[in-house]
Amino acid sequence: MASYKLLFTDPMKYFSGISKMSYSDTLGLIFRILFIPYLLYFILSFGFDLGFSNLVIASAVLFALFTVLAAPFINAAVTHLGVLLFKKKGYKKTFLASSHAILAFAPYALVFVALALPSLFSQGIGVEILLILGYLVVFAGAIHILVLEIIGLKKLHKLSTGKAVVCALVIPLLISMVIAFLIGIMLVVIAVIAYSAVPAF
Numbered sequence: 617m618a619s620y621k622l623l624f625t626d627p628m629k630y631f632s633g634i635s636k637m638s639y640s641d642t643l644g645l646i647f648r649i650l651f652i653p654y655l656l657y658f659i660l661s662f663g664f665d666l667g668f669s670n671l672v673i674a675s676a677v678l679f680a681l682f683t684v685l686a687a688p689f690i691n692a693a694v695t696h697l698g699v700l701l702f703k704k705k706g707y708k709k710t711f712l713a714s715s716h717a718i719l720a721f722a723p724y725a726l727v728f729v730a731l732a733l734p735s736l737f738s739q740g741i742g743v744e745i746l747l748i749l750g751y752l753v754v755f756a757g758a759i760h761i762l763v764l765e766i767i768g769l770k771k772l773h774k775l776s777t778g779k780a781v782v783c784a785l786v787i788p789l790l791i792s793m794v795i796a797f798l799i800g801i802m803l804v805v806i807a808v809i810a811y812s813a814v815p816a817f
Contacts, residue, residue, distance in 0.1 A: 619633075620649070620719070623716065623719060623720055623764065624720065627764055627767045627768070627771075628767060628771055630716070631712075631713065631716065631767065631768045631771040631772055632771060634712055634716055635709075635712065635771075635772055637712060639708070639711065642688070642711070642712065642715050642716070643684075643685060643688070643715075645719070646684045646685075646688060646715060646718065646719065647684050647685065649719050649722050650683070650684050650718070650719065650721065650722055650725075651680055651681075651684050653721070653722045653723075653725035653726050653729070654679075654680040654683050654684060654725060655676055655677060655680040656725065656726070656729045657725040657728060657729060657754075658675075658676035658679045658680055659672070659673060659676040660728075660729060660732045660733075660736075662675060662676055662679075663736075688711065688714065688715040688718065689711065691714045691715075691718070692707065692710045692711040692713075692714040692715065693707075694787070694788050694791055695710050695713075695714050695765070695769075695783055695784055695787070695788060696710040696711075696783075697787055697791070698782050698783030698784070698786065698787030698788070699769070699773060699775075699783045701779075701782070701783075701787075702773075702775060702779050702783075703773055703775075706772075706773060709772040709773050710769070710772075710773070710783075712768065712772060713765055713768025713769045713771075713772050713773070714765055714768070716764075716768060717761050717762075717764035717765035717767075717768055718761055720757070720760050720761055720764055721757045721758075721760075721761055723757075724753050724754060724756065724757025724760070725754070725757070727750070727753045728750040728751070728753050728754050729750075731746045731747065731749050731750035731753065732746070732747055732750045734746055735747050762784060762785060765784045766780040766781055766784045766785075767780075769783050769784060
């Protein structure tokens, strides 16, 4: 298996080294590298808005487990809809590209936690700036994941850069827009039905 640091220093070599990796080994690696960073990230993210209750911590544990064990399959399935435009099979390759790209988020999540922790103990403009920086770090991590996924798709599926961008960015974005549109229509319909059911005075 490729060394984790290659994901940051030489992604093409990293993806070459994991091309034969099994689903179970990939999930095990994701769990070992990402579970604790995601757990801390969710605890702080939820805690700022809802307080640090047992329910919030339990919810953070569930979200972290979902993110490391189920989300990789969902992310890969959405990305693979784009891959199917150019390749007729190879979901496992898409899964490997998508899932291993996510591994790069671990240091970003830990930096966010480090920047967000002071806000638990004090307030002020300095603490607010640290928190904003933390969210910028999270955004940078998301961009890094996207770039790595494009590289992984190029390497494992032997796609051009343009095709890999379509798979990793354009198709998921279009799907998200369609889902948001359908949810919007559903909410409008519910609102109209609820309004029509209110008796007039």
